[in-house]
Amino acid sequence: MSLVAWAYQTSEQKLAAALPRRWSHVQGVALKAQSLAAVVGDDAPLLEAAAVLHDIGYAPDLVRTGFHPLDGAYFLQSIDAPARLVHLVAHHSCAIREARLRGLEDQLASFTDEEGPVRDALWLCDLTTTPDGEPTEFASRVAEIKERYGPDDLVTTFITSAEQDLGAAISRTYDRLRVVSNI
Helix, strand or coil, rough: CHHHHHHHHHHEEEEECCHHHHHHHHHHHHHHHCCCCCHHHHHHHHHHHHHHCHHHHCCHHHHHCCCCCHHHHHHHHCCCCCHHHHHHHHHHCCHHHHHHHHEEEEHHCCCCCCCCCHHHHHHHHHHCCCCCCCCCCCCHHHHHHHHHCCCCCCCHHHHHHHHHHHHHHHHHHHHHHHHHHCC
């Protein structure tokens, strides 16, 4: 079974019945990843697998810390998923900023943030897809997150602090896309 097929099967088993809206979101994120395959070249399957697995840590039976990037990474690590995939899930969408707010920075530090095109593309895919799996603009997604969580929530504090880093990753990905598309 290919990495991508395995990722879809694993994510569906953990999310589809328990969290159908989250399952819709990750499918939309994966669809966006497919559209960015040229940006990451040979790493396209890794990007798509990370996209469909990035929120697996929300699955109720996988919660250990209550921080989904870390819980997802712990789960994937426990089933011997490829290391890069585990690390991408752990650090998706600027997770380090939220980990600091939650007092989990040391635990997240056991995973490497590769800070490259695949990571940036994954962040774009997540932050330009609605909770229902539909495409959206980055600014709209950030506004939706802030509205959903409210002004005093830790997630709102996180997304506000991470907005510049997330936007930069998205810009770098669009720049890479323009280069490979000869635009």
